[in-house]
Amino acid sequence: MAGQRLIASCFLAGLLFSRGLAFSLPVLNLYAVVGEIFVHEFEIDDFKDAFPSSMDENEPPEAPVTFHTNLLDYPDLPRWLRYIQRTPYQTGYLYGSPTSKELGKQTIEVKAYNRYTYETARQTMIITVAPSSDGEMPYQADFLVKNWDVDEVLPADIQDLFLQAVDSMWEQDGLTVVNITSALDRGGRVPLPIENRKEGVFIKVGSKEPFNECLTKVMSPANRNRCKLQQQPALTCYDTFSPRFQIDWCNLTLIDLTNIYTTEAVTIYGDGVLEEGSEFNPPDDAPDREFFSDFLLTFLLPFLLALLLALLLAYIMCCRREGVQKRDQKTSE
Structure with a gap:
């Protein structure tokens, strides 16, 4: 009887241990291009089959699943990547726009958590960042979609x-979508949960051709003054965004990279050894300084003030009492 219980306990422990292990999915190879938006979707259905309890009939058909992403052997994602998932029942997104500094391969580790059974699944993604064949888009327009x-x-x-x-x-x-950024990451406020208000999103679009007259007129001084009066600029062309996309034209930014010349500072590192005669020599003839006045101001003045308050309180409590006899004389029979 004891042997059967021991076997049953070992079987149960092995079952729980196997359910707690993270199942690894095949390595996923992805490609990103410098200067273009990169988006990867985490579909919950792709990870459901990886959980050991996927064959369990008691598991609900729509189990909540959340994801955690990080650079391999690091606690967080690379600087150019972001991750968002609204609820455990919705799709998660890994997105960002790489620059020329991110050229090469980056390994991202993804962990999926089943919030119903507390099981985990793991997947490794290798993102290869390559330069754009068309080069950098010199003309970029940044739109705020409200x-x-x-x-x-x-x-x-x-x-x-x-x-x-x-x-x-x-x-x-x-035209190419260069980057997509939440308005909250650009200083926006969290909207109130009324009237189906949205957070807003900045969408940057790039092109090799210059801006047309319609876009440049939005940045005119007259329209800038209208924005200061909290009025929308007057467009010289038809607003093709409305009503699907509500653009905040006062927050439109036109970027012309052909007129921007930047030089990156190069840091020159030394050998870490000070040259002869360059060490710090403290002065030996420092003048003497008296701190007695500072002592009086710091300690004696608060002490005298406390003593004065104590004497005043003692006078009020001890010398200003009327007494029972004086009270009875003023009280009528």
């Missing part, structure tokens, strides 16, 4: 709709 959240514009079909609206106004071919 009625969308960042996770809502990350899908490819929504980005295509936005590019179509930009193409109709900019009248240029070969």
Whole structure:
């Protein structure tokens, strides 16, 4: 009987241990291009089959799953990557725009957590950042979309709709989404949970052709004055964004990289050894200084003030008492 209990306990412990281990999915190879938005979706259904309890009939069909992403052997993601997932029942997004400093391969570790069974699954992603074949987009326009959240514009079909609206106004071919940033990351406020308000999202679009007259007129001094009066600028062309995308034209930014010349400072490191005669020599003839006046000001003045208050309190408590006899004389019979 004791042997059967021991075998059952070992079997149960092994079962719990196997359920607690993280199942590893195959390595995923992804590619990102410098100067273009990179988006990867974490579908919950892709990780559900990796959990050992996926064959359990008692598990709900829509179990909540959350994700945690980090650079391999580091606690956080690279600087150019961000991750967002609104609820454990929605798709998670890994997105960002790499620069020329991120060229090469970066290994990202993804952990999926089943919030119903507390099981985990792991996947390794290798992101290869390559330079753009078309080069850097010298003309970039940064739009603030007020009625969308960042996770809502990350899908490819929504980005295509936005590019179509930009193409109709900019009248240029070969437009590219350079970057997508939440308005909260740019100093925006969290909206109140009323009237279906959104956080807002900045979408930066790049092109090789200069800005047309419609976009440059938005940045005119007259329209800047209208923005100071909290009025929207007057557009000289048809607003192809409305009503699907509500653009805050006062926050439009036009970037012309052809007129920006920056030189990166180069740090020159020495050998770490001081030259002869360059060590610090403290002065030997420092003048003497008396601190007696500072002592009196720091200790004696508060002491005298406390003594004065104590004497005043003693006088009020001991010398100003009327007594019972004086009280009875003033009290009528």
